[in-house]
Amino acid sequence: MNPPSDLAIHATGLTKHFGGTHAVDNLELAIPKGCVYGFLGPNGAGKTTTVRMLATLLRPDAGTASVLGLDTVRQAESVRERIALTGQFAALDQDLTGAENLTVAARLLGYRPRAARIRAAELLSGFGLDDAAPRQVKTYSGGMRRRLDIAASLVATPEVLFLDEPTTGLDPASRNQVWATIRALANAGTTVLLTTQYLAEADELASRVAVIDHGHLIAEGSPGELRAAGGTGRLRLRLADAERRPDAAELLHRLLGGSGSGSGSGSVEAAGSDPADVTVAVADAARATEAIAELSRGGIALTGFSLDQPSLEEVFLALTTTAAPAAAAS
Amino acid sequence: MTLTPTADTPNATQPAPRPLATILAAQRPPRPTAWAACRVFAWRALLKIRHVPEQLSDVIAVPIIFTLLFTYLFGGALAGSTHRYLQTLLPGTLVMAVLLATMYTGINLNTDHAAGVYDRFRTLPIWRPAPIIGALLGDTARYLLASALVVGLGLALGFRPHGGAVGVGIGVALVVAFALALSWVFCWLGLVLRTPNAVTNLAFLVLFPLTMASNTFVDPHTLPGWLRAVVDANPVSHLVAATRDAMAGTASGTQVGAVLLTALATIAVFAPLTMHAYNRKS
Ligand SMILES: Nc1ncnc2c1ncn2[C@@H]1O[C@H](COP(=O)(O)OP(=O)(O)O)[C@@H](O)[C@H]1O
Ligand SMILES: [Mg+2]
Numbered sequence: 271m272n273p274p275s276d277l278a279i280h281a282t283g284l285t286k287h288f289g290g291t292h293a294v295d296n297l298e299l300a301i302p303k304g305c306v307y308g309f310l311g312p313n314g315a316g317k318t319t320t321v322r323m324l325a326t327l328l329r330p331d332a333g334t335a336s337v338l339g340l341d342t343v344r345q346a347e348s349v350r351e352r353i354a355l356t357g358q359f360a361a362l363d364q365d366l367t368g369a370e371n372l373t374v375a376a377r378l379l380g381y382r383p384r385a386a387r388i389r390a391a392e393l394l395s396g397f398g399l400d401d402a403a404p405r406q407v408k409t410y411s412g413g414m415r416r417r418l419d420i421a422a423s424l425v426a427t428p429e430v431l432f433l434d435e436p437t438t439g440l441d442p443a444s445r446n447q448v449w450a451t452i453r454a455l456a457n458a459g460t461t462v463l464l465t466t467q468y469l470a471e472a473d474e475l476a477s478r479v480a481v482i483d484h485g486h487l488i489a490e491g492s493p494g495e496l497r498a499a500g501g502t503g504r505l506r507l508r509l510a511d512a513e514r515r516p517d518a519a520e521l522l523h524r525l526l527g528g529s530g531s532g533s534g535s536g537s538v539e540a541a542g543s544d545p546a547d548v549t550v551a552v553a554d555a556a557r558a559t560e561a562i563a564e565l566s567r568g569g570i571a572l573t574g575f576s577l578d579q580p581s582l583e584e585v586f587l588a589l590t591t592t593a594a595p596a597a598a599a600s
Numbered sequence: 601m602t603l604t605p606t607a608d609t610p611n612a613t614q615p616a617p618r619p620l621a622t623i624l625a626a627q628r629p630p631r632p633t634a635w636a637a638c639r640v641f642a643w644r645a646l647l648k649i650r651h652v653p654e655q656l657s658d659v660i661a662v663p664i665i666f667t668l669l670f671t672y673l674f675g676g677a678l679a680g681s682t683h684r685y686l687q688t689l690l691p692g693t694l695v696m697a698v699l700l701a702t703m704y705t706g707i708n709l710n711t712d713h714a715a716g717v718y719d720r721f722r723t724l725p726i727w728r729p730a731p732i733i734g735a736l737l738g739d740t741a742r743y744l745l746a747s748a749l750v751v752g753l754g755l756a757l758g759f760r761p762h763g764g765a766v767g768v769g770i771g772v773a774l775v776v777a778f779a780l781a782l783s784w785v786f787c788w789l790g791l792v793l794r795t796p797n798a799v800t801n802l803a804f805l806v807l808f809p810l811t812m813a814s815n816t817f818v819d820p821h822t823l824p825g826w827l828r829a830v831v832d833a834n835p836v837s838h839l840v841a842a843t844r845d846a847m848a849g850t851a852s853g854t855q856v857g858a859v860l861l862t863a864l865a866t867i868a869v870f871a872p873l874t875m876h877a878y879n880r881k882s
Contacts, residue, residue, distance in 0.1 A: 326722075326723060327719060327722055327723060329880075350723055350724060350725040353723065355719065355720070355723045357719050357720075359716050361716045361717055361718075361720040363644070363648070363712075364715070365647075365648050365652050366647055366648065366651060367651075374643075374644050374647075375724075377632070378637060378640050378721070378724050379628065379629065379631070379724065380628070380630050380631050380636075382629075385629070392622045393622070395622065396623040397623070406651060424623050424625070426625045426629075427624050427628070451623060454623065455623075455624075
């Protein structure tokens with residue numbers, strides 16, 4: 271597809287074993303420049319190991335990887351001039367203040383002492399950490415640490431940024447700020463490799479997504495293609511009158527359960543704690559809106575509805591149980 | 601794709617981003633020289649001391665306790681008078697106090713690695729040994745502080761070196777040079793051992809025989825033959841003798857050269873081992 275010169279990251283046969291654990295197994299990646307690329311997988315899938323190999327921290331057991339056309343082992347030094355990594359766990363000095371952490375990072379990138387302090391102050395303000403700047407990092411909340419850690423990776427704007435689960439465990443406000451930062455970087459031309467356990471996050475930010483499990487790439491494509499491969503989402507309805515639940519369930523099953531709608535589509539989940547709620551699997555968003563319209567024509571009033579995309583677990587189940595997923599890697 | 605008419609999507613509630621333009625750097629400065637990077641790491645070590653002054657307790661308390669304890673405990677028994685004993689003991693106390701402080705190099709390195717701090721440094725385009733050399737520069741400040749305490753306390757108690765300020769200076773320089781060489785051993789151990797505790801345990805196993813089975817406290821002539829052979833072969837004995845003689849103003853060039861050669865040989869072996877472990881650490 272893309273000629274290698276257009277690729278920010280290119281891995282072929284990338285492999286890393288820890289004892290008997292195949293942490294990363296024969297991984298192929300081709301990530302174009304300038305995009306936000308989602309790297310999706312559950313705990314222990316091999317995301318961190320892959321990122322550490324790409325960021326020159328870990329030597330592959332087999333295979334090769336290049337970043338911006340530079341080999342991550344033979345040309346590690348040149349790769350390091352153009353990347354930055356925010357690891358899964360904050361790489362900060364707990365005893366130093368936020369300002370000192372960033373100043374150390376800036377000076378290690380070649381900033382003169384005064385320029386380093388100015389750059390640190392600029393970043394602290396950009397990340398809403400002015401007030402915390404003179405405090406030791408050990409007094410910071412999880413969200414503040416994560417922001418500072420990302421700021422430390424952006425002292426010099428990298429051409430490729432690795433973010434390993436940057437929003438896991440964050441409060442919504444911090445998460446939104448991280449998302450806004452990722453968008454701003456992508457707009458400025460930085461390629462972002464973002465690992466996450468959440469399909470919703472990849473959906474929000476990434477233009478392409480790879481799904482990894484047990485060190486294997488199991489799918490690659492746009493978030494939409496993945497959802498299609500992952501099959502069904504869920505339509506949740508809230509009925510004005512709980513008495514009408516059997517009618518609604520019957521109608522939905524008939525409307526959404528037709529052939530070619532994907533596995534399980536149209537099956538209505540058993541009543542939960544709230545008898546006014548109906549949840550039904552749905553493969554196609556367009557048909558969900560039809561179903562909603564049909565319900566009101568049938569005189570079944572709704573007080574609310576939502577269409578949830580399939581969860582990561584559902585996508586996984588679909589991808590790992592289907593022999594040949596629609597968006598499988600070439 | 602969430603069609604939720606009731607709740608806002610995260611997109612809509614997102615605060616107008618703070619001056620996001622400021623997070624983008626104007627341009628990247630040229631990468632620092634090896635020496636500049638080392639200096640930044642030394643500065644970082646000094647910042648840590650400023651924020652956690654307790655970590656100096658080992659280099660402050662141990663030398664003071666050793667000097668007082670050994671002078672008054674052993675002085676009368678071993679040399680007839682504390683004053684006379686102090687003249688030979690003090691250089692030995694100095695060696696022991698500073699060498700015991702070298703293990704913290706390994707413990708700190710191990711702790712920093714466990715905390716993931718070095719992951720950032722290892723993805724920066726800096727001279728690879730800079731974090732370790734910089735930490736050692738910071739340690740030099742600690743060793744000099746410990747030396748100043750021992751010598752100052754000794755002078756107050758009646759230590760009168762015939763070599764004068766120059767002799768004492770040479771003596772301290774020898775001890776610090778030897779300590780820096782030994783620090784590389786602990787850097788290596790700090791990288792290959794799993795926990796700070798393991799480093800501490802092994803450090804005592806190495807340092808106690810090394811400092812005790814020497815001429816620090818007793819004249820080797822009083823020892824049984826086999827032990828005397830061990831003591832004579834111990835590089836710390838040569839360091840103590842050279843430091844003593846330097847402070848007394850009688851050290852020979854050969855003595856000083858031998859100590860420096862031992863230090864260089866230790867570095868020649870353990871610096872590459874350390875860098876290998878540092879590069880391989882995952
Ligand atoms: N240093 C290591 N030593 C041994 N096993 C490891 C090491 N790092 C990772 N693993 C194992 O490799 C697998 C992949 O881990 P990881 O890359 O951290 O996954 P993820 O980041 O997707 O959660 C896991 O089974 C993990 O236990
Ligand atoms: Mg991980």
